[in-house]
Amino acid sequence: MKNRELARILGQIGDLEDMKDEPFKANAYRRAARVVEGLREDVAGIAERRELQDLQGIGKALAKKIEEYVKTGKIAYLEKLRAEFPQGLLKLLHIPGVGPKTVKVLYQQLGVTSVEELERAARKGRIRKLRGFSKKSEENILNSLRTFSGAGKRALLGLGLPLAEELIEELRTKCHIDRISVAGSSRRMRETVGDLDILVASGKPEEVMEAFVALPGVEEVIVSGPTKTSVIMERRDIELQTTVRLQTDLRVVDAHSFGSALQYFTGSKDHNIRLRRIAQTKDWKLNEYGLFEGEKRIAGETEEGIYEALGMDFIAPELREDRGEIEAAQSDCLPGLIGLDDVEGDLHIHTEWSDGTESIERMVEESKTLGYSYVSIADHSRGIKIAGGLDDDVLLEQVDAIKELNKREKGFKIFSSNEVNIKASGELDYDDEILKELDIVIGAVHSQFKMEKERMTERIVTAMENEHVDFISHPTGRLIGKREPYEVDMDRILDAALETNTALEINSWIDRLDLNDRDARLAKERGVKLVLGTDAHTLGQMHFMRFGVGTARRGWLEPEDVLNTLPAKELLAWFKS
Numbered sequence: 001m002k003n004r005e006l007a008r009i010l011g012q013i014g015d016l017e018d019m020k021d022e023p024f025k026a027n028a029y030r031r032a033a034r035v036v037e038g039l040r041e042d043v044a045g046i047a048e049r050r051e052l053q054d055l056q057g058i059g060k061a062l063a064k065k066i067e068e069y070v071k072t073g074k075i076a077y078l079e080k081l082r083a084e085f086p087q088g089l090l091k092l093l094h095i096p097g098v099g100p101k102t103v104k105v106l107y108q109q110l111g112v113t114s115v116e117e118l119e120r121a122a123r124k125g126r127i128r129k130l131r132g133f134s135k136k137s138e139e140n141i142l143n144s145l146r147t148f149s150g151a152g153k154r155a156l157l158g159l160g161l162p163l164a165e166e167l168i169e170e171l172r173t174k175c176h177i178d179r180i181s182v183a184g185s186s187r188r189m190r191e192t193v194g195d196l197d198i199l200v201a202s203g204k205p206e207e208v209m210e211a212f213v214a215l216p217g218v219e220e221v222i223v224s225g226p227t228k229t230s231v232i233m234e235r236r237d238i239e240l241q242t243t244v245r246l247q248t249d250l251r252v253v254d255a256h257s258f259g260s261a262l263q264y265f266t267g268s269k270d271h272n273i274r275l276r277r278i279a280q281t282k283d284w285k286l287n288e289y290g291l292f293e294g295e296k297r298i299a300g301e302t303e304e305g306i307y308e309a310l311g312m313d314f315i316a317p318e319l320r321e322d323r324g325e326i327e328a329a330q331s332d333c334l335p336g337l338i339g340l341d342d343v344e345g346d347l348h349i350h351t352e353w354s355d356g357t358e359s360i361e362r363m364v365e366e367s368k369t370l371g372y373s374y375v376s377i378a379d380h381s382r383g384i385k386i387a388g389g390l391d392d393d394v395l396l397e398q399v400d401a402i403k404e405l406n407k408r409e410k411g412f413k414i415f416s417s418n419e420v421n422i423k424a425s426g427e428l429d430y431d432d433e434i435l436k437e438l439d440i441v442i443g444a445v446h447s448q449f450k451m452e453k454e455r456m457t458e459r460i461v462t463a464m465e466n467e468h469v470d471f472i473s474h475p476t477g478r479l480i481g482k483r484e485p486y487e488v489d490m491d492r493i494l495d496a497a498l499e500t501n502t503a504l505e506i507n508s509w510i511d512r513l514d515l516n517d518r519d520a521r522l523a524k525e526r527g528v529k530l531v532l533g534t535d536a537h538t539l540g541q542m543h544f545m546r547f548g549v550g551t552a553r554r555g556w557l558e559p560e561d562v563l564n565t566l567p568a569k570e571l572l573a574w575f576k577s
Contacts, residue, residue: 007037018100086113158510160193183265189550205252259302264288270322345374348533354379374413381429426462435468453487471503508548520555
């Protein structure tokens with residue numbers, strides 16, 4: 001898919017338009033970039049059908065440029081804009097805190113055209129002498145330059161959010177805190193995060209800041225002040241054996257402003273702009289300090305108070321993306337979102353029978369600890385030899401072992417299942433005689449990801465037409481930051497899911513989250529049921545369920561949209577219907 005590259009190009013045009021003092025054009029291109037990046041199908045297909053102007057914010061001129069990109073792989077207008085500025089100028093925009101307007105001033109007044117020239121100007125004290133700049137802003141630029149090489153890299157939500165939560169718990173034990181919360185994109189449960197935001201209300205801000213910079217893992221202090229401190233935090237994730245390195249910003253606010261600040265630093269840019277416009281229609285002002293009528297604070301202590309004062313229901317953080325949630329909140333039509341407590345069991349876990357690390361018994365005990373009433377043992381099928389796939393006889397042996405375990409269980413159900421490989425032809429690893437012995441059959445693609453779109457779609461649809469297949473796991477095969485989704489006709493997949501009574505999974509593994517939030521919402525709108533599974537191979541990975549629930553909430557899913565919110569008997573009845 002060309003969407004991501006095209007979005008990057010449109011964003012660059014927006015930045016260059018900003019540097020030319022064309023704010024309306026700049027905003028139009030950036031809006032178009034966000035639209036293109038969020039498309040669930042290749043923009044080339046939309047262009048071929050001549051439906052680009054049906055997309056929000058895409059007019060005739062923008063559609064023409066997108067068509068040019070689809071045909072030639074570039075947009076001549078970008079090259080024209082680039083020619084008006086020195087070659088290295090765009091790289092300056094990658095530096096945190098250095099925007100198009102700053103770059104323009106530095107270029108016009110100091111002749112800065114590269115990262116090296118910017119650093120020299122800052123070290124010689126030339127930037128502080130410019131109008132609108134100060135010694136502090138010059139120091140901030142130097143600090144950003146020092147961390148430039150490691151900045152801008154996004155981390156998986158499943159790595160970033162636990163780190164933020166660790167920091168919060170440590171701060172609670174080290175200083176006086178009245179209220180504290182994670183904010184930003186990690187609170188919205190976006191699949192990746194660029195940095196971490198933590199918000200604190202405390203009567204002793206200096207004590208909080210001192211404790212923060214002294215936490216283990218602080219590699220560098222970027223900015224330190226009485227209300228905001230930014231550091232580079234680096235810690236090792238023991239479960240996944242990987243290092244997390246992220247800029248982490250801590251803000252301390254007055255208790256009366258905590259709600260408004262939490263709303264401000266959580267909502268996406270587009271969501272917050274919409275709220276401010278609504279406030280302006282009432283001659284009010286909304287910012288991180290509160291909602292004001294003149295000098296009078298109307299609301300600000302809680303987020304709920306902000307939304308209520310603006311005439312709408314409270315909007316959950318996961319929905320704050322300007323995708324219709326404001327209109328729904330104004331008309332009392334917001335969904336009753338699924339929560340982690342609604343999940344009755346994990347439908348996709350692996351054990352030592354294939355490539356997991358634990359016994360069935362251990363995974364069952366962990367399921368009980370998590371409050372589940374059932375769990376589905378879904379080891380790999382025989383075609384996945386590298387993952388210890390089970391031959392026919394071994395699978396039937398496992399089925400018998402699960403039956404014996406169920407005889408000893410009271411009030412808890414273990415489902416015998418299998419993640420059955422879907423071959424290139426759409427056939428399954430096991431014959432129907434074997435499949436009918438399972439409680440739940442999961443179809444999955446594990447190879448030949450580069451098949452052409454029509455063949456891959458036919459492959460999955462053929463599997464769904466098998467009467468024994470209950471749901472499809474990680475339906476698009478993506479690995480965030482590692483592997484793009486395979487080409488598949490999602491509309492046809494959803495149609496087939498509805499026709500064959502086959503559910504689709506939101507795989508909660510942190511680098512999958514597949515289906516993503518947009519496809520999950522589309523599935524809901526089409527009446528397709530979904531399931532949640534962690535794909536866990538260890539006990540700790542069973543706790544990934546919350547990231548799948550976060551994706552489901554971003555997709556506007558309610559408990560009735562997700563099958564494993566049902567009791568065990570009702571769940572099996574749905575699969576066997």
